[in-house]
Amino acid sequence: MIHSPHTRSVSRLEEDAIDTPPSPALRFGVNYTPRRGWFHAWHDFDPGLAREDLAQIAGLGLDHVRVFHLWPLLQPNRALVRPSAVDQLVRLVELAAECGLDVLVDGVQGHLSSFDFYPEWTRSWHHRNVFTDPEAIEAQAVLLRTxxxxxxxHPNLLGLQLGNELNNLVEHNPVSVAEVDHYLDTLLAAAREGLGEGGGLVTHSAYDAAWYGDDHPFTPEASARKGDLTTVHPWVFSADCARRYGPRSPQVHHLAEYxxxxxxxxxxxxxxxxxxxxTGAPEPHIPAADAPGxxxxxxxxxxxxxxxxxVTWWCSHDVDRSLADFPELEYTLGLFDSTGRPKPIADAxxxxxxxLRATAAPPPPRTTALVLDCTPSTRSASGPGGTFFETWMRLxxxxxxxxxxxxxHAxxxxHLAARGITELIKEG
Structure with a gap:
C-alpha cells in the first residue's frame, strides 16, 4: 500500500522519545584522540600516557575504542612498513585490553580532523593517485595485510578498517565509481587475508558525501554492500544541518537515526x-550548553x-589549543578537555x-517506509535541505x-517482507 505523506495522519511524538529500548548486543564507544599531542603522539608514543587516556574512557562505562595510526609513520616508503610503528599499534590494543576495552583499528590515515597525511612516496614528483595507481594500491594492501x-x-580486537573517511582524499586523487569499487574490493580482501578467518570485522568508512553528494565517486551502494557492516558518520555540519534547522531541532536530534x-x-x-x-557535538554548530542534550x-x-x-562518539579528548591551525570546531569535540577533566557531555x-543497557530490548520493526527515488546526480535530495530528508523528518x-x-525495491x-515493511509512503 502506497500513500502520500500529506494524507497520512499520525499522532505527534516527542522528538527525543525512545520508542523501545535497544538490543542487548549494542556497543557504545569512542574514537580515541590522544590527549597529549593529538595524533602527533605517535612520533614519541608513551604507553603510560595512552593507558591514562584509555582508563578515563573505560571509566565512562564505554566498551570499545576506534584507534588511528598515521600512514606516513607506518609506511614511509612504498616497500617499507616499519615494525616499530606496527608494534606501537599492537601495544595500544594491549593497553586497551588491560582497561577492558575492545578496539577497531583503522589502517590508512589518510585523513584526520581536517588534515591529510600522505607518505612522501605519494607526493611531489613521486605523485601517485592513491586510488588508481596499481603500485600505490598494492602498497596499501601490503600495509593492511601486515x-x-x-x-x-588479540581477543579484544573488533577488526580492521581500511582507513578513516578515505573519500576525503578524492579532491587530490580523482577517481571513478568503478575505480573506487576496485580499490575497496582489493583492500578489503587484503585486510581479510591479514586477519585470517574469524579474525574480526573488515570494514571501510566514508564521510557524508558518499550518501548526500551528487555524483560523488564513493557511493551509498559501496558503503552499504562492501565489508562486513555499514559504517555511517552523520555529522551535524554536513550540508549545514545544524545551522539550517537549529542545534535543538528534531532534524539534528534524529540525524544519526536517519x-x-x-x-x-x-x-x-x-x-x-x-x-x-x-557522531559528535562540534561547536558552534552545537553550543556547549546544548551538547549533553x-x-x-x-x-x-x-x-x-x-x-x-x-554508536562510537567523536571523540575522547579535546585538541590542546597549544596546537595550531585546526578548524575551531576540532578543539572542543572531546568528552574530556585537554587536561583530562570530563566535560558535561561525558556525564550525559x-x-x-x-x-539504555539497563533497559535493553530489541526495537520493533519499522513497518512504514518512505520511498527514496533518486539518481547519483540527485543524491542530495536525501541530505539535509533535500526534499526527501525533509519529508522523512516531518513524518x-x-x-x-x-x-x-x-x-x-518498492x-x-x-525484500519488503524481510524488512518487516507493510506500508509504503511516496514522497510528494
Missing part, C-alpha cells in the same frame, strides 16, 4: 548491521533502529549508555517511525 597479521589473535535508516535502504542484505561510527537525544533515537550495531553520554515529528526503501515483496 597490520592484520600483527593484530590477529543516517542509519538511509544506510539500511541501500543494503542488499536486510539483516546487515549499521554502525554509527562517528544532543548526546542523550542522539543515542536514544538511534537505538530505535533494528539494524544498529552501535555515560549516564545515557547505562540507562518522524508527526509520530511515524519511517524506514527508507529504494524505489527499485515492488519487491520479498
Amino acid at each position: 597490520l592484520g597479521r600483527a593484530l590477529s589473535g 543516517g542509519t535508516e538511509l544506510a539500511a535502504a541501500y543494503a542488499t542484505d536486510p539483516a546487515r548491521p549499521v554502525w554509527v561510527q562517528e 544532543f548526546a542523550r537525544a542522539t543515542l536514544r533515537n538511534a537505538v530505535g533502529c533494528a539494524r544498529l550495531w552501535g 553520554l555515560s549516564t545515557t549508555v547505562a540507562e 518522524r515529528q508527526e509520530g511515524a517511525r519511517p524506514a527508507v526503501v529504494l524505489a527499485e 515492488q519487491d515483496t520479498a
